[in-house]
């Protein structure tokens with residue numbers, strides 16, 4: 001029996017019996033391979049990082065190995081910065097495949113040639129960031145012609161029958177263009193879908 005601040009007596013209730021649930025650890029990890037980028041998105045906070053550089057391949061391999069051995073990871077999201085500008089991105093994807101971790105690359109899709117090589121070298125999945133429709137996208141990422149590069153990349157993927165996903169950050173630009181994106185782009189690449197995370 002305890003006494004509260006007002007002098008009232010109260011009794012602690014016995015703890016409700018909790019059923020013990022087995023702890024489940026995710027099978028998906030995130031791997032940051034660079035803090036550098038070839039775009040300059042209005043909303044990007046990495047632009048303000050002081051120490052922006054590529055992660056050395058040896059460190060990346062150690063991380064992948066630890067993911068597998070220590071945590072039983074089966075999938076990895078390779079991100080940055082922009083992972084396709086890492087000079088050893090193909091080796092990174094290959095290393096991941098070699099140890100049985102299926103790699104996804106999250107990209108602004110400005111490098112269709114590199115992405116094509118990744119597909120040839122075991123890439124499992126691609127998440128393409130699209131931030132608006134045509135000029136709207138270019139304005140957000142700060143690069144004229146960026147939207148056309150995405151279309152070039154998607155066309156390459158389509159020709160290889162490689163499935164991919166879209167990723168859009170919810171901003172005033174993407175909200176303004178959402179309907180256009182859905183109506184004009186998704187039907188062109190029928191096996192795709194858009195995700196919006198507020």
Ligand code: SF4
Nearest residue numbers: 037039040041044081
């Ligand atoms: S593509 Fe990604 S890392 Fe590059 S500027 Fe845009 S949000 Fe930042």
